[in-house]
Amino acid sequence: MTEPPRILVVEDEPQIRRFVSDALRKEGAMPLAAGAARQGLDAIVTHEPQLVVLDLGLPDMSGLEFIRSLRTWSRVPVLILSARTDEQDKIEALDAGADDYLTKPFGVGELLARVRVLLRRHAADTDATPLRRFGDIEVDLARHTARCGVEDLHLTQIEFRLLAVLLAGAGKVLTHRHLMREVWGPGHAGQEHYLRIYVRRLRQKLEADPARPRHLLTETGVGYRFQL
């Protein structure tokens, strides 16, 4: 990449804005900063950033409104910073189109890891190969097969569909509602226990230690994250 990626930080606290910008600059990105939501939306129009880091608790507009308004005309990835413990806010923001979240306080390492994943996802949107690898596992999305080393893994149809949806959103947080809709179709609200059971079965088949998963991670109260 010849040009450093532009990353917009929308955050009303100057100290947080400062260290996030510093960290991004050291990572080789070009940070842009906005202290309010309207300013942030304007900056997205003018500078066309590759990633937006958005604080959910902005004074002039709720984060949810920001994302809804942004998603009507842009697909730029959005990483949410949330000081709230209320899981509902995060779920709503993610369902409205945000890609990932970080709960305050967070370390620089965590922040940069999320940023890298989102930038890579954005660049790799045109990935044409049906093969996905994580750990010792290789999944062929075209032929609906999964192997662990040389051994074939037997996945049921629904297990495979769930795995495919998780892989498609790898690196992002996927809410329970999103996964239910993608795997079982609409109209299954309140039946999330099915999802949890299938996640448990997938972990038992894919993870070396299902109690300490390394790929299929729980985002408590929100959903799941698949980490390659």
Added chain:
Amino acid sequence: MPFRWSRARYPLAVALCATTSLVALVLRPWLDQANIVMLFLLAVFLVALRLGRGPAVLAAFLSVACFDVFFVPPHLSFSVADVQYLVTLVVMLSVGLITTHLTARLAERQEAAQARESETRMLYGLARDLGSALTVDQVADIVGRFLGSMGMSSALSIDGSAGGPADFLVHGALDEGALACASDAYRRNAPVTEDPRAAGMMFLPFSGATRVRGVLAVGTGRAERLPLLDTVASLAGIAIERLHYAEVAARSELDAESEKLRSSLLSSISHDLRTPLTSLVGLADALAERGTSLPDDSGETAAIIRDQAHAMHRMVSNLLEMARLQSGRVMLNRQWQPIEEIVGSSVRLLDDSLATRRLAIDLPADLPLVSFDAVLMERVLCNLLENAVKYSAPDAQIILSAQLVDAELEVTVCNAGSGFPPGRVDRVFDLFARGQPEPAIPGTGIGLAVCRAIVAAHGGTITAENRPGQACVRFSLPLGTPPDVSAELA
């Protein structure tokens, strides 16, 4: 009586008969005897219409007598010459009496209807007044004035308890005997009258739509007024029940308001406390990662600042969680889920501090689903694991296990170490209690209190115990009936 001079009714009837006789005597040369009879009947009819039953009967007899004396030959004598006149007299008397009866009954009915109408109008007025009453005192006052205008005294005895044992609030003056009668009437839900303890008083219980609400006590009431008093009592009951529910609604609105205020206060405190901590963690992190460009131990210092900020954040989170739980109305976001959901995420959250210990996780693969709030239960596990790290030496073993015991899922976290001080094991869950009187290990003693509050909110129990060479905390969650998942979701 519609006629005003009611005492002069009988003389008037007599006078009218006399006048009729005089007029008939004057007109006798021109009138047939049959028409004279008509004049007398007219007089009886008028008396019945205006003066009532008694005077009319008198007039009927008087008319027959006058007719007999003055117009039936031989004149000025009761004797009758022609037997035919006997028929005339008998018919005349009968027609007079029947007319009297019919007319009087009509008049009485009209009178009763008028009385009823005025009573209804008064009751309507009472209902309207009670409808605008804002307090129970006003209800008592309005009822008192209404019955006062009819010459009766009254008092209300109202049950102020909400379903418990009756607790009477008396509005008005009632002596001890009267109070006993009132409580009898309340208990039996039937009127009490002519009781020797309160002579001359009546006690009428009244109820709203749901239950008996109180008793209306009436002094100097007459038994024939009972239906009216009953109506007054029910109107009072409806008014009092309306006031009761208005109060309940106002109170629950107030509760909801204060709950909203409390939770918005907590979330703004939470935001204000976390924001500087976020800056602190981030800035210290940035400093630590600058690495080589700093003097020797600065990187280490920055890392310590960061760790302390994280520790402070955990403390703040526990405090806020405790404040939220103690406010009493925590809405649990319960979902059916396997316990490993939160085991994995808790362990991942504490990766850094657990790296210095040997963690063993023992979860049977076929544990049933349990209904719990994942975010809160994750906090329980994190607090227990953090404690296990805090109170054990580096490289010590920590064991996290879960198993089914009867109808409960039991989760245990044990760490190798000296254990809880003997004699204080049961107190470690108290708020701000610490294991030792002056512990060398920093902490606030809030972590386990939060655990207990969360587990209790789920209907479970939490206990601490020392095992040989180990300190263990064990909590259990009730299993309940998980949803059926045998069928594939189409």
